[in-house]
Structures are given as structure tokens and as C-alpha cells.
Amino acid sequence: MDFGFTREEEAFRxxxxxxxxxxxxxxxxxxRGTDTAYGVRQVYRALGERGWLxxxxxxxxxxxxxxxxxEFILWDELAYxxxxxxxxxxxxxxxxxxxxxxxxQRNRFLAGLRRGRINFCLGYSEPDAxxxxxxxxTRARRDGxxxxxxxxxxxxxxxxxxxxxxxxxxxxxxxxxxxxxxVLIVPLDTPGVSVSPIPTLDGGRLNEVRFDxxxxxxxxRVGAQDQGWQVVxxxxxxxxxxxxxxxxxxxxxxxxxxxxxxxxxxxxPVVRRRMGQLAVRVTEVEALGLALLGEVISGAPSAVPAAYxxxxxxxxxxxxxxxxxxxxxxxxLAVGTDTEFLWRQTILETIGGGTSEVMRGLIxxxxxxxxx
Amino acid sequence: MDFELSSTQRALLEALDTLLDxxxxxxxxxxxxxxxxxxxxxxxALREGGFEELFGAEEAGPLDATLAVERIAMRxxxxxxxxxxxxxxxxxxxxxxxxxxxxxxxxxxxxxYGAQATRMLLADGPRCxxxxxxxxxxxxxxxAYGYPLARPVSRKSRELGPGTAAAxxxxxxxxxxxxxxxxxxxxxxxxxxxxKDRKVFGRALGSFQALQHRxxxxxxxxxxxxxxxxxxxxxxxxxxxxxxxxxHTMAALGRVTRETHQIxxxxxxxxxxxxxxxxxxxxxxxxxxxxxxxxxxxxxxxxWGRAS
Ligand SMILES: Cc1cc2nc3c(=O)[nH]c(=O)nc-3n(C[C@H](O)[C@H](O)[C@H](O)COP(=O)(O)OP(=O)(O)OC[C@H]3O[C@@H](n4cnc5c(N)ncnc54)[C@H](O)[C@@H]3O)c2cc1C
Numbered sequence: 201m202d203f204g205f206t207r208e209e210e211a212f213r214x215x216x217x218x219x220x221x222x223x224x225x226x227x228x229x230x231x232r233g234t235d236t237a238y239g240v241r242q243v244y245r246a247l248g249e250r251g252w253l254x255x256x257x258x259x260x261x262x263x264x265x266x267x268x269x270x271e272f273i274l275w276d277e278l279a280y281x282x283x284x285x286x287x288x289x290x291x292x293x294x295x296x297x298x299x300x301x302x303x304x305q306r307n308r309f310l311a312g313l314r315r316g317r318i319n320f321c322l323g324y325s326e327p328d329a330x331x332x333x334x335x336x337x338t339r340a341r342r343d344g345x346x347x348x349x350x351x352x353x354x355x356x357x358x359x360x361x362x363x364x365x366x367x368x369x370x371x372x373x374x375x376x377x378x379x380x381x382x383v384l385i386v387p388l389d390t391p392g393v394s395v396s397p398i399p400t401l402d403g404g405r406l407n408e409v410r411f412d413x414x415x416x417x418x419x420x421r422v423g424a425q426d427q428g429w430q431v432v433x434x435x436x437x438x439x440x441x442x443x444x445x446x447x448x449x450x451x452x453x454x455x456x457x458x459x460x461x462x463x464x465x466x467x468x469p470v471v472r473r474r475m476g477q478l479a480v481r482v483t484e485v486e487a488l489g490l491a492l493l494g495e496v497i498s499g500a501p502s503a504v505p506a507a508y509x510x511x512x513x514x515x516x517x518x519x520x521x522x523x524x525x526x527x528x529x530x531x532x533l534a535v536g537t538d539t540e541f542l543w544r545q546t547i548l549e550t551i552g553g554g555t556s557e558v559m560r561g562l563i564x565x566x567x568x569x570x571x572x
Numbered sequence: 573m574d575f576e577l578s579s580t581q582r583a584l585l586e587a588l589d590t591l592l593d594x595x596x597x598x599x600x601x602x603x604x605x606x607x608x609x610x611x612x613x614x615x616x617a618l619r620e621g622g623f624e625e626l627f628g629a630e631e632a633g634p635l636d637a638t639l640a641v642e643r644i645a646m647r648x649x650x651x652x653x654x655x656x657x658x659x660x661x662x663x664x665x666x667x668x669x670x671x672x673x674x675x676x677x678x679x680x681x682x683x684x685y686g687a688q689a690t691r692m693l694l695a696d697g698p699r700c701x702x703x704x705x706x707x708x709x710x711x712x713x714x715x716a717y718g719y720p721l722a723r724p725v726s727r728k729s730r731e732l733g734p735g736t737a738a739a740x741x742x743x744x745x746x747x748x749x750x751x752x753x754x755x756x757x758x759x760x761x762x763x764x765x766x767x768k769d770r771k772v773f774g775r776a777l778g779s780f781q782a783l784q785h786r787x788x789x790x791x792x793x794x795x796x797x798x799x800x801x802x803x804x805x806x807x808x809x810x811x812x813x814x815x816x817x818x819x820h821t822m823a824a825l826g827r828v829t830r831e832t833h834q835i836x837x838x839x840x841x842x843x844x845x846x847x848x849x850x851x852x853x854x855x856x857x858x859x860x861x862x863x864x865x866x867x868x869x870x871x872x873x874x875x876w877g878r879a880s
Contacts, residue, residue: 327839330837331773354838355838398842400843401842403716525859526826527865533721544852550834551834551837557780557782
């Protein structure tokens with residue numbers, strides 16, 4: 201067992217911190233402010249130029265061939281700086297293309313993804329398919345060398361500034377559940393695709409993406425027809441160590457503490473005790489994050505450590521924000537302050553990316569073999 | 573002992589509901605919130621309907637006034653019922669026309685309706701100060717919490733007698749808790765209805781025991797809050813009852829917010845859905861009077877005396 205990062209990995213962290221001086225204060229992690237889409241794309245491009253969007257990709261695909269630890273360090277530090285979250289394209293999509301894509305698809309997408317020049321959003325959820333993803337209804341009907349897509353996705357993050365949607369759709373019978381799904385790559389500027397905003401209570405936006413007779417080349421299908429579930433599940437497994445970087449929590453804790461100091465209550469014994477308890481839990485989540493990273497490095501990751509980490513981390517984010525609101529008195533309500541924003545933002549965290557209940561169910565089933 | 577609403581209480585709430593059908597509700601509350609406005613029409617209707625006199629009325633009393641406050645908050649009435657219907661009457665003062673707000677000296681705010689208010693009742697040491705406000709000089713604070721927020725500036729003020737601050741704080745605790753109870757009940761109602769209607773994995777969401785148990789736990793907390801608030805109002809807002817009611821209510825409020833949103837999934841996080849109309853406003857209530865920490869301290873002070 202070794203809990204430390206190697207000297208090379210720590211040297212890389214120093215490089216990341218150096219890189220970040222250029223992007224400090226930009227808040228692309230939460231997509232706050234008006235220029236965030238532009239700003240976040242700038243960060244991705246800058247990372248792409250350094251080869252940092254493909255750190256762990258195999259060298260044969262133009263990647264760095266490095267340990268997943270490098271990606272973890274990168275996104276952990278970017279989270280602490282609130283600069284950006286890991287993009288879906290060079291992560292989940294690229295890795296799925298490496299294991300399930302055709303050579304033609306790899307040639308078409310990997311270079312652009314590696315350089316941070318093309319952006320993907322994830323089209324999984326629908327109004328009636330969230331936790332129960334196997335009930336996806338958006339239909340792709342085969343018509344010669346094309347698919348014709350009809351339906352609607354919702355809660356799609358970043359669709360309003362992405363180039364492509366990674367679309368999970370039904371190609372099998374209506375009741376085929378997870379056996380009749382396929383993954384298509386759909387350019388968002390294809391005729392018949394429309395994106396409209398769904399404003400959320402943190403002041404941000406999700407999107408509805410509608411498909412009205414959208415014609416998609418069959419060459420854009422990833423994996424075999426009706427095998428989309430396998431593509432989606434394996435793609436998820438290789439990305440879990442960067443999805444919820446634990447340093448985001450350390451930063452939340454620091455920000456809330458600073459706000460409580462400003463409010464003049466940080467010396468209160470009740471406040472100190474609570475902040476101490478929260479600091480213990482931040483360290484716990486950091487340990488769970490490292491354990492998860494260890495799983496991913498081992499090459500045969502199970503979903504359980506990722507569920508531990510997501511469940512503990514997102515709940516803790518809410519508790520930290522809650523303490524800010526609870527102790528910060530009325531000042532904590534002033535919009536624009538970090539504590540105020542965190543409280544609204546963290547409510548979303550236990551839903552997006554798989555709900556807490558889904559995580560709990562997964563742990564009970566996979567770790568203990570408990571079934572209904 | 574009798575825990576049923578009396579026939580007069582039921583009639584009162586029915587009359588209030590009719591009035592609120594016209595002057596409150598989600599649509600009107602969205603419109604007013606957009607403008608950052610206070611509802612002068614609702615205030616006038618409540619005054620004309622005699623609801624502002626419930627506190628001291630012979631056939632009614634503080635408990636009835638508290639029930640009305642709960643109802644107004646439940647229906648998102650954009651007025652300030654706590655000072656108007658509880659605190660001012662408890663101090664023997666008639667509520668003036670226009671919004672009145674409550675504050676504690678030294679708390680930097682912001683306060684809901686702080687920029688619309690023309691009068692502020694301020695707890696300053698053992699006394700209350702009744703201040704006239706100049707809405708033009710108030711410092712508005714951008715709000716994401718349903719109510720317009722601001723730091724008001726007082727002009728002229730008049731000191732009230734000693735002991736008035738304690739009465740004000742105690743009734744404020746009862747009142748803000750009554751508002752919270754009304755809002756929590758509504759948020760629960762939305763979540764329970766959703767749990768019945770929403771289908772996942774071929775069955776109703778509410779058929780999953782993991783969610784059933786949590787809804788059950790929440791309703792225990794909300795019922796507890798409701799009865800503590802009624803009891804505190806019934807007892808004339810004794811310091812300890814008022815503080816206990818507020819401490820419990822504000823603890824429940826955090827849980828209700830989190831759990832109702834959790835049960836609704838993504839749809840409840842959108843501003844198109846109504847749930848946030850209650851849950852966001854609830855957070856404003858949670859910060860008043862020093863928040864939970866303030867209420868917990870008040871419990872200790874009332875029971876064991878003020879710490880040195
Ligand atoms: C900020 C944010 C970003 C998102 N981004 C994307 C995106 O980019 N792409 C995308 O496709 N989707 C996205 N989503 C959607 C997200 O994946 C879904 O919201 C999530 O899967 C839950 O689905 P739902 O909202 O339909 O809730 P439901 O599945 O209807 O669940 C409602 C509640 O019931 C619980 N529940 C469900 N099943 C069970 C069960 N068996 N036992 C106990 N409890 C259960 C849930 O945990 C939840 O509390 C995003 C969501 C959010 C909030």
C-alpha cells in the first residue's frame with residue numbers, strides 16, 4: 201500500500217498550479233457568469249494544447265500513456281481553483297471510442313477531442329427515464345444508411361454550447377429495456393435538432409434537446425446496434441475518478457470558513473465544533489477519492505468505491521453549504537456571495553450524475569448481494 | 573384538552589382561503605416576486621376581513637392569528653403577517669398601512685421587504701424601537717429567495733417600554749415558525765403527490781420503502797413543529813415554548829428542503845416547477861433571529877438562565 205503520489209506526479213501537480221495562475225477567478229467549474237461557456241472552452245483548449253486532455257490515453261491514440269493519477273491530480277486542482285470540470289468528450293466519449301468505436305470514428309474524433317476543439321454533451325435522461333435509464337424512449341429508426349431520430353432528451357448539461365450529443369436511443373422494441381438501446385453521435389447543428397433552456401434554481405441552465413426526424417449517418421453509431429447499454433456502462437466505469445473531485449469540497453470548506461470569519465462568528469464554539477466535524481468528513485472523502493483512484497489504476501474498477509465517493513462527497517457538499525447558511529445569518533442570503541450560491545448549487549449534486557438513492561441501491565446490491 | 577380546530581377556527585380558515593384564492597398562490601407570487609413587490613391588495617383584504625384583529629379579538633385569539641399566519645405563508649401571500657398579526661398586536665400596537673418589518677439591532681441583515689417597508693420594529697436591548705423607514709434610502713440586496721431583500725435605513729424612531737423586546741422576539745419566533753410550518757406542509761404535499769404519480773422501474777416512486785420511510789420521518793418532524801408552534805401560541809409565546817418551537821422548526825426546515833428536492837429529482841430543481849417557490853423562501857425564514865443557533869441559545873437562556 202502506498203498513499204502517496206510519485207515525485208513525477210507531484211511535479212505535474214506543480215505544473216498544473218502554474219498553469220492555473222492564468223485562469224484563477226474564472227469560476228468555470230460552476231459555469232457562473234455570462235462568459236463561462238466561452239471561458240470554459242478556452243480552458244479546454246489550453247489544456248488540449250498541453251496534451252492534458254489525453255494524459256491517460258494510450259500512446260497509440262496520441263495520448264500520454266500516463267497513470268490515471270495524472271488526470272485525478274489535474275481535475276482535483278482545477279476543482280479547487282473552480283476553473284472547470286472534466287469535459288465529457290476527451291473523457292467518457294474518447295474512452296468509449298477507443299474500446300467500442302470504429303477506426304473511422306477514432307480518426308474522425310480523437311484528434312479534435314484531444315486538442316480540446318470539440319465538445320460533447322450527454323443525452324441520456326428523458327422526462328420519463330432518469331434513474332430508470334433503461335426506459336429511454338427516444339427512437340432511432342434505421343432507414344438505409346441513416347437513422348431517423350425522434351424524441352426528446354432533458355436535463356442535458358452544456359448542450360447549448362456543445363458540438364455533439366452522445367445520444368442513448370431506442371433501436372429495439374419499445375419494451376426491450378436495456379437490450380434495445382444504441383449510442384449515436386449526433387452533431388447538434390443537424391436539421392431537426394433543437395435545444396432550449398431549462399433554468400435551474402442555482403441560476404444555471406440545463407437543456408431540453410428535441411429531435412424531429414433527425415437524419416444521422418449509421419456510421420455515427422458507436423458499438424453494435426442494440427448494444428448501447430454496454431457502451432454506456434463501460435464508458436462510465438473509466439471516468440469515475442475525475443467526476444467528483446474531492447478538492448472541490450476542501451475549497452467549499454475554506455470558502456465557508458472565510459465567510460463565517462467575515463461575519464464574525466468563526467470563533468463561536470458551536471461553529472468551531474461543526475467546522476471541525478466537516479473538516480473530518482472532507483478528509484474522509486479525500487481518502488475515499490484515493491481509494492477510488494486506486495481501483496481505476498488497478499484496471500478492473502468496480503462501481504462500489506465510486507458510489508461510496510459520490511454519495512459521501514455530494515452529501516458533504518450540502519452539509520458544508522448548509523453550515524454556511526445556518527451560521528452566516530442573514531448575510532448568507534446576499535446573492536453573489538459564495539456561501540449563498542453554494543447552498544443552491546449543492547442541492548443539484550445529489551441528483552445529477554446518478555442520485556444518492558441509486559448509489560445506495562448499487563452499494564447494497566453489489567457489495568452485499570442484497571436484492572429486492 | 574382538545575386538539576381539534578373549533579368550528580369558528582374552521583370557518584376562519586375557510587374565509588381566509590377564499591381570500592387567498594384571489595390574492596395569493598403560485599401565479600401571483602411569481603408575478604410579484606418578478607417585480608420585487610409587496611402585496612398591498614392582499615394586506616388591505618386581510619385588514620378588511622378582520623384578520624389583523626384576530627390576536628386580540630374576544631371570540632378568537634393569538635392561536636387563531638397564528639393559524640392564519642401559517643395559512644398565508646402556505647399560500648405564498650406576499651405580505652408581512654408576523655409583525656402585523658402577531659408582534660404588533662402583542663405589544664398593543666395597531667399595524668399601520670404598508671409593510672412592516674422586524675429586526676434585531678446589530679444584525680446586518682438583509683431583511684425581507686426591507687426596501688418596501690415604511691416601518692420597522694427593532695429589538696434593541698430590553699426595549700423595542702419603532703422606526704419610520706425611508707424606502708428610497710434602503711439598500712436593496714439581490715435575492716434568489718423569493719422575497720425581495722434589503723437593508724433598510726431608519727429615519728425617525730420612538731422607543732417603546734422596557735420588556736417589549738422580549739415580547740417581540742418571542743412572538744416573532746412563533747410567527748416565523750408558523751410561516752415555516754405552512755411552507756413545509758406545502759412542500760411535503762408536493763413531494764408526496766409526486767411520489768404517488770411518478771413511475772420509475774414500472775412502479776410508483778412512493779412504492780419504494782427507502783422513500784416511504786423518509787417521507788414518514790419528515791412528516792413526524794413537521795407534525796412536531798406544527799404542534800409546538802400551536803402550543804407556543806396558545807401559551808402566549810412564553811420564552812421557552814417560543815424558542816423550543818423555533819429551534820425544532822428550523823431544524824426540520826433544513827431536512828424538509830433537502831428531502832423534498834431529493835424525492836422530486838431533476839424536475840424539482842427547475843424554476844419552471846413550483847417546489848422552489850416554497851423551499852427558497854424557507855431559507856429566508858431560517859436565517860431570522862440568528863437562525864438555529866439563535867433559537868438554541870434562546871432555549872438554553874429561557875430554561876437555565878442567560879450564560880454570563
Ligand atoms: C445538475 C444536473 C445535471 C444533469 N446533467 C445531465 C446530462 O448532462 N445528461 C443527462 O442525460 N442527464 C443529466 N441529468 C439528469 C440526471 O441524470 C437525472 O436527473 C437523474 O438520473 C435522476 O433522474 P430523475 O431526475 O428523472 O429522477 P427520478 O429517477 O424520477 O428519481 C426521483 C427520486 O426517486 C429516487 N429513486 C428512483 N428510483 C429509486 C429506487 N429504485 N429506490 C429508491 N429511490 C429511487 C431518486 O433517487 C430520486 O430521489 C442532470 C441532472 C442534474 C440535476
